[in-house]
Every structure is written in structure tokens, then in C-alpha cells.
Amino acid sequence: MDFNFYWLLLALPGAFVLGWMASRMDLRQLKRDDQASPQAYFKGLNLLLNEQQDKAIDAFIEAVQHDPDTSDLHFALGNLFRRRGEYERAIRVHQHLLARADLKRDERERAQHALAQDFMKAGLFDRAEEAFQALDGTAFSTDARLALLSLHERSRNWHPAIEVAHQLEAAGTGSFSQRTAHHWCEIAHEADARSHPEEAAQALVRAREAAPQAARPLVMMGQRFMRLGQNAEALRAWEELLAVQPQAFALIAMDYARCAQACGQTATALGKLESLYAQAPSVDVLLALNALQPDGDLRRQALMAHISRQPSLSAAQGLIRERLLTHKPLEEPEIERMQQALATAAQPLQRYRCAACGFESQHYFWQCPGCQGWDTYPPRRLEDQ
Numbered sequence: 256m257d258f259n260f261y262w263l264l265l266a267l268p269g270a271f272v273l274g275w276m277a278s279r280m281d282l283r284q285l286k287r288d289d290q291a292s293p294q295a296y297f298k299g300l301n302l303l304l305n306e307q308q309d310k311a312i313d314a315f316i317e318a319v320q321h322d323p324d325t326s327d328l329h330f331a332l333g334n335l336f337r338r339r340g341e342y343e344r345a346i347r348v349h350q351h352l353l354a355r356a357d358l359k360r361d362e363r364e365r366a367q368h369a370l371a372q373d374f375m376k377a378g379l380f381d382r383a384e385e386a387f388q389a390l391d392g393t394a395f396s397t398d399a400r401l402a403l404l405s406l407h408e409r410s411r412n413w414h415p416a417i418e419v420a421h422q423l424e425a426a427g428t429g430s431f432s433q434r435t436a437h438h439w440c441e442i443a444h445e446a447d448a449r450s451h452p453e454e455a456a457q458a459l460v461r462a463r464e465a466a467p468q469a470a471r472p473l474v475m476m477g478q479r480f481m482r483l484g485q486n487a488e489a490l491r492a493w494e495e496l497l498a499v500q501p502q503a504f505a506l507i508a509m510d511y512a513r514c515a516q517a518c519g520q521t522a523t524a525l526g527k528l529e530s531l532y533a534q535a536p537s538v539d540v541l542l543a544l545n546a547l548q549p550d551g552d553l554r555r556q557a558l559m560a561h562i563s564r565q566p567s568l569s570a571a572q573g574l575i576r577e578r579l580l581t582h583k584p585l586e587e588p589e590i591e592r593m594q595q596a597l598a599t600a601a602q603p604l605q606r607y608r609c610a611a612c613g614f615e616s617q618h619y620f621w622q623c624p625g626c627q628g629w630d631t632y633p634p635r636r637l638e639d640q
Contacts, residue, residue: 333369342377349373361394368395375402380410397428404434413438413445436466440475447479455479470496470503477507477514486514490524497527504531508543521547536561538569545573551581559592566596607632 329352336345349370352358358366371386384406390399400423407416417438420431439462446455456479462472473496480489493511497504504511508528515524525547532540541561545554558574561567571593578585585593606615609632614625623631 330365330369333373337369337373337376340376342373345373346370346377364390364393364395367393368398371399371402375406380406397423397426400426400428404431408438411441413442432466433469436462436469436472438462439465440471443475452479468499470500470506473499474503474507478510481510481514486517489514490518490520494527497531501531502535505535505537505539508537508539509546512543512546515547536564538567541570542573551577551583555581555589559589562592562596566592566599568596571596603637606637607635608637 329348333345333348333352336342336348349366352366353363353370367386367389371383371390374380374383374386384403387399387403387406390396393399400419404416404419404423407413407419417435420435420438423429424431439458443455443458443462446452446458459472459476459479462469463476466472473492477489477492477496480486480492490511493504493507493514496507512524512528515521525544528540528544528547532544538561541557545557548554548557555574555577558570558577561570562574574585574589574593606617607619608615609620609623609625609628611628611631612623612626614623615637616624619634620632622629
């Protein structure tokens with residue numbers, strides 16, 4: 256059979272035209288797909304900015320379906336799920352990313368960090384700890400250690416928390432000495448609860464070594480000595496506290512006064528408290544002073560002077576107590592000072608509070624200035640509720 260080149264010449268242009276048409280159709284389809292993905296992405300972003308999170312999620316899901324290989328869309332969708340509190344869906348998105356073999360190293364680390372945050376928010380602390388530990392040596396190692404530190408603190412795992420704090424300090428993240436001191440104090444508190452006094456004492460020593468200027472170890476040392484009846488040792492610990500952290504001394508001022516009385520050091524303690532009160536007046540220090548002051552008139556004068564400078568219910572209560580102890584009627588100036596203290600203390604309660612948003616005001620509003628709601632103010636002041 257003879258081959259006719261004439262038909263071949265006729266077929267070549269036809270094949271060319273068909274191939275060109277097919278390529279154009281593929282290009283148009285590809286172009287439409289490429290346009291659909293960013294359009295859906297920007298649509299989701301716009302909805303997110305307008306706080307329409309449900310519709311934004313739908314738009315991002317559509318964008319992911321158009322372009323399943325784009326990791327940024329997965330991150331956007333996963334983070335949005337987490338913000339919405341849909342932690343299981345966020346976990347699935349980030350686990351899907353990690354399962355991809357073609358994922359770049361930096362994106363894999365980013366997905367691991369996002370997954371760890373999902374576990375943390377979901378309350379899956381064991382899995383969150385494993386996920387954060389997997390980020391050691393990555394660009395997210397510092398963030399992961401900070402998260403681990405908070406995680407150990409929430410779980411009350413104090414020894415691992417101390418270890419992570421040391422790692423952060425070694426990496427140059429900053430000083431965690433105060434935080435470490437609190438960890439050791441918590442260990443001491445738990446040891447005392449288990450009736451392990453030696454372990455508790457050692458933990459407080461470690462706390463002082465971690466942060467020599469911290470107030471809590473000295474406060475706890477004195478309290479432990481006081482419970483054991485070692486009042487002189489308690490006084491020494493608290494006098495050191497007075498030297499390094501005088502502003503925290505008010506926390507144990509009354510205990511200090513009791514220990515001083517038990518040790519027969521009333522005069523010395525009275526002088527120290529008077530000096531502290533002159534530098535930083537506070538009701539706690541004043542009440543400790545009056546506990547050591549045998550003269551009733553001097554106690555009342557001290558309370559009157561404090562109320563004059565700083566109206567206080569506690570000082571007013573102390574003045575009434577002195578009246579009951581001494582059986583001496585209150586004088587007119589004392590009554591006036593008490594009235595000032597009561598008026599000052601009552602001011603925060605002489606307000607109306609919106610039941611919808613909590614906005615407080617001294618005046619009653621039919622329409623709340625905070626949430627613009629109508630009839631949201633109960634017609635009763637806070638002190639009457």
C-alpha cells in the first residue's frame with residue numbers, strides 16, 4: 256500500500272491546532288485555579304479583619320482545597336481554629352502539615368511549634384511538653400523553653416521548672432533568679448506539708464542562694480522558726496528581711512511583734528518598727544507597733560495620726576478597739592476622723608454597676624455609657640446588693 260504524503264501534510268496543521276487548543280485550555284484552567292486560591296485567601300483575610308471568623312474559616316478551607324500544597328494557608332487556618340477554641344481541628348491541621356514529606360525544615364519547625372501551642376491550649380500538657388521538647392535546637396527553642404517553664408509551673412513540677420530556668424539563663428535569655436527562688440520556696444512549702452523539715456530547710460537555703468535579695472525565702476524562714484518555737488532565729492531572719500526588702504516587712508510585722516514579746520526584746524522591736532513606720536507608713540506596721548505599745552493614749556494618738564494622713568477602715572477599727580479596751584469615750588476629733596475614714600471606704604460601694612458590661616458610675620443611667628444598653632443598670636447601689 257502506497258503512503259500518500261499529501262494526507263500527512265494536511266494532518267500536520269490539524270494536529271498543531273489541536274495541540275495549541277489543548278494547551279490553551281490547560282493554561283486557562285491553571286490560571287483560574289491560581290486566581291481562585293488567592294481570591295479565597297484574601298476573602299478569608301477580609302472576613303477575619305471584620306471579625307467574621309466562621310465565614311473566614313470557610314474561606315480558608317476553600318483556599319486550601321484549591322491549593323493544598325501551600326503551607327501558609329494551613330498555618331492561617333490552624334491558627335484561626337486555635338483562636339476560636341477549636342483545638343482538635345487546629346491539631347489536625349498542624350499534624351497534617353507535619354506528615355508531609357516535602358515540607359521544608361523551617362516550615363516543619365513552625366508547624367511543630369504551632370502544634371505544641373495547640374496541645375497547650377487544649378490542656379493536653381503531656382503532649383505539649385513532648386512537642387515543645389522536640390523544638391530544642393531549633394529557631395523556636397527559646398520560645399519553647401519559656402512555654403515549658405510556664406507549663407511546669409502550672410503543673411507544679413518545680414524541679415523541671417528550675418532546670419528549664421537554668422537553661423534559659425545559660426542561653427542568655429535573661430535572669431530567672433527571682434523565679435527560681437519562688438520554685439525552691441514552693442518545694443519547701445510542699446516538704447513541710449509532707450512533714451519533711453530538713454528537706455524544707457534545705458530548699459529555703461537554695462532559694463536564698465538563687466536570689467539573695469528575694470523577700471519570700473526570708474519570710475518563710477522566719478515563719479518556720481516561729482512555728483518551731485525558735486523565736487530568736489525568726490527575729491534574725493526577719494531583721495535581715497528588714498535590711499534587704501523593707502517594703503515586704505509589713506507582711507510579717509505582727510508576727511515579728513509577737514516573737515519580740517516572746518523573746519523579751521520588746522523595746523528593740525518597738526524602735527525598729529517606729530523607724531520603719533516613719534519611712535513607709537502602713538496599717539500592718541502600725542498595728543504591730545500598737546501591739547508592743549503599753550500606753551493606751553499613745554496607741555490612740557498613733558491611730559489618729561494615721562487616719563489623718565490616710566483614711567483607713569483598719570485604723571478606724573483599731574480606734575474602736577482601743578475605746579473598748581480603755582473604756583475611755585472617743586473625743587470629737589476622733590469621731591470626725593473615723594467619719595472621714597468611713598466615707599472614703601464607702602465611696603467605691605456608692606456606685607451603680609451595669610449588669611451587662613460591668614461599667615460603674617456614681618450616677619444612675621437609663622442607657623449604659625459603656626455598652627449602650629438600655630435598662631441594664633439595677634436601681635440599687637453596690638452596697639445594697
